Amino acid sequence: xxxxxxxxxxxxxxxxxxxxxxLLTAAEKVRDAGYKRVDALTPFPVHGIVxxxxxxxxxxxxxxxxxxxxxxxxxFYLQVWLTTQQxxxxxxxxxxxxxxxxIPVTFECMVLAAGxxxxxxxxxxxxxxxxxxxxxxTRGIEASTTGKFMIVVESTDPKxxxxxxxxxxxxxxxESVNAAPFDDFGRDQAxxxxxx
Amino acid sequence: MNEAIKxxxxxxxxFGVLGTGATIAGYFIAGQQQFFQSWLIGFLYVFAFACGxxxxxxxxxxxxxxxxxxxxxxxxxATRTFPLILILFIPVIMGMNDLYPWINPSAHNDHVLExxxxxxxxxxxxxxxxxxxxxxxxxWMAFAALLSRWSRQQDASRDxxxxxxxxxxxxxxxxxxxxxxxxxxxxxxxxWAMSVEPKWYSTVYGAMLMMAQGVATLSLFAIIAFKxxxxxxxxxxxxxxxxxxxxxxxxxxxxxLFTYLGTGELIILWSGNLPEEIEHYIxxxxxxxxxxxxxxxxxxxxLPFLIMLWKxxxxxPRRLSWIAAxxxxxxxxxxxxxxxxxxxxxxxxxxWMDFTAPIGLFGLxxxxxxxxxxxxxxxxxxxxxxxxxxxxLAGKSSGSEAVVSHG
Numbered sequence: 001x002x003x004x005x006x007x008x009x010x011x012x013x014x015x016x017x018x019x020x021x022x023l024l025t026a027a028e029k030v031r032d033a034g035y036k037r038v039d040a041l042t043p044f045p046v047h048g049i050v051x052x053x054x055x056x057x058x059x060x061x062x063x064x065x066x067x068x069x070x071x072x073x074x075x076f077y078l079q080v081w082l083t084t085q086q087x088x089x090x091x092x093x094x095x096x097x098x099x100x101x102x103i104p105v106t107f108e109c110m111v112l113a114a115g116x117x118x119x120x121x122x123x124x125x126x127x128x129x130x131x132x133x134x135x136x137x138t139r140g141i142e143a144s145t146t147g148k149f150m151i152v153v154e155s156t157d158p159k160x161x162x163x164x165x166x167x168x169x170x171x172x173x174x175e176s177v178n179a180a181p182f183d184d185f186g187r188d189q190a191x192x193x194x195x196x
Numbered sequence: 197m198n199e200a201i202k203x204x205x206x207x208x209x210x211f212g213v214l215g216t217g218a219t220i221a222g223y224f225i226a227g228q229q230q231f232f233q234s235w236l237i238g239f240l241y242v243f244a245f246a247c248g249x250x251x252x253x254x255x256x257x258x259x260x261x262x263x264x265x266x267x268x269x270x271x272x273x274a275t276r277t278f279p280l281i282l283i284l285f286i287p288v289i290m291g292m293n294d295l296y297p298w299i300n301p302s303a304h305n306d307h308v309l310e311x312x313x314x315x316x317x318x319x320x321x322x323x324x325x326x327x328x329x330x331x332x333x334x335x336w337m338a339f340a341a342l343l344s345r346w347s348r349q350q351d352a353s354r355d356x357x358x359x360x361x362x363x364x365x366x367x368x369x370x371x372x373x374x375x376x377x378x379x380x381x382x383x384x385x386x387x388w389a390m391s392v393e394p395k396w397y398s399t400v401y402g403a404m405l406m407m408a409q410g411v412a413t414l415s416l417f418a419i420i421a422f423k424x425x426x427x428x429x430x431x432x433x434x435x436x437x438x439x440x441x442x443x444x445x446x447x448x449x450x451x452x453l454f455t456y457l458g459t460g461e462l463i464i465l466w467s468g469n470l471p472e473e474i475e476h477y478i479x480x481x482x483x484x485x486x487x488x489x490x491x492x493x494x495x496x497x498x499l500p501f502l503i504m505l506w507k508x509x510x511x512x513p514r515r516l517s518w519i520a521a522x523x524x525x526x527x528x529x530x531x532x533x534x535x536x537x538x539x540x541x542x543x544x545x546x547x548w549m550d551f552t553a554p555i556g557l558f559g560l561x562x563x564x565x566x567x568x569x570x571x572x573x574x575x576x577x578x579x580x581x582x583x584x585x586x587x588x589l590a591g592k593s594s595g596s597e598a599v600v601s602h603g
């Protein structure tokens with residue numbers, strides 16, 4: 001892409017921190033320095049990291065809410081239609097439109113629609129399943145699933161500058177800063193750029 | 197005494213005197229039956245805060261959560277109001293004959309009631325009613341006294357070992373205590389509230405009332421915590437957006453659970469359609485009770501539910517206080533729904549004393565509660581969990597999650 005710059009050799013810089021507290025303080029510094037294309041890798045969910053990194057609010061909640069509403073209305077209407085229009089049956093003398101008995105199914109339809117939307121919406125919006133990601137090639141990246149807390153700054157960030165960003169990340173208390181090289185596809189592109 | 201507490205206290209006293217005064221005047225205007233019915237509503241409305249406080253205090257000791265430390269002293273002060281609850285219970289006893297049809301079943305020209313009481317009389321009789329009431333109050337007051345006493349000893353403890361020993365003691369008592377307390381509230385709710393319709397029964401009644409008490413208690417304490425935070429510097433420094441969020445989540449959970457139990461009861465009774473159970477709904481299927489239940493469903497559940505789905509509404513203490521104030525008001529109508537239809541079969545109506553009695557008793561209760569609250573430090577500073585709470589908030593003070601500013 002950016003043929004003029006050799007920086008495209010690097011997909012991202014990954015800074016490593018020992019504790020969740022160190023990660024949160026560093027994340028706030030990264031956010032305040034104006035970096036936008038950032039992410040955090042942690043072995044377990046760290047409270048407040050989304051706010052500390054200044055990541056945009058997820059729109060999943062709104063999507064799930066709409067799905068829940070759709071499921072509830074759909075489930076309720078399905079029962080109304082079946083029991084009053086499609087196949088009316090008298091059950092122990094109750095009226096056809098027996099709304100108290102519709103509540104459990106309505107509730108279940110709501111949960112089902114919300115749950116499926118949350119699950120598949122999460123997969124789609126995270127572009128999962130994804131067998132390979134450039135970050136996998138970073139040295140020591142496995143530690144982010146066991147005991148280390150990491151901040152990723154992508155090279156596509158407008159403020160990104162390999163040397164400057166690296167020393168900045170070190171100044172936030174990172175134990176080490178590693179570069180994630182591009183995958184083969186990205187590297188080929190970078191080589192193309194260098195040849196021209 | 198804290199400025200905010202002082203202000204709230206004088207307001208509470210004014211409401212208490214005016215409301216109770218009007219209710220007592222109503223005794224001579226509207227008659228004693230009206231007075232006792234309204235008093236029972238007011239009594240149950242206020243009883244909720246003492247019970248809620250004790251339940252949450254025991255949960256707080258039992259599950260070592262950090263979020264409820266800011267409320268511990270509020271819970272403790274609420275449990276110390278049981279003597280007042282006992283005083284407010286006296287008019288209920290005086291009005292027993294007007295409130296509970298099971299006392300004199302033959303006077304109601306209802307042979308079903310007589311037949312039912314023939315069997316239920318083993319439990320529902322005046323002698324045992326008094327005996328059980330005495331047991332309930334002994335249980336509640338004993339737990340309240342012990343937990344408050346150990347908590348005071350913890351405040352005076354010299355080292356962490358001593359403080360931790362006391363924390364363990366409170367935890368042990370709360371473990372057994374929560375079971376005994378839960379049973380006491382359940383049976384008290386059977387005796388004092390459910391027995392206004394003695395032919396009917398519901399095993400979930402006690403649990404349902406406890407959930408309603410939980411909603412009311414947390415709502416009240418959310419407001420008081422916010423007031424304290426804006427007037428007391430130290431209190432304000434340990435309560436942040438996260439704590440309000442947690443309180444809001446608990447309010448939300450109890451509200452949903454309350455609705456869940458009520459809906460479950462409806463589905464089961466309605467599906468069974470048995471004569472001894474369904475009467476509960478039949479006597480409520482007329483104006484204004486139908487409007488009451490539609491209003492409760494929309495305003496006590498649907499609206500607050502939707503508002504509290506938004507995270508920001510729970511993290512902002514000002515907005516949370518508004519929601520809490522709303523729920524405090526709508527909580528009163530829950531008691532209307534459960535008690536008024538059987539108390540006033542024909543003709544059904546609301547009375548102005550149904551409002552003055554709860555307002556008056558609530559004012560008196562709040563006055564006593566705040567007085568009790570201000571006698572102790574507002575925070576359990578020697579609690580082993582306390583340093584972690586301070587550290588958590590201090591660590592976050594540089595971020596956007598900082599302690600919310602109070603104005």
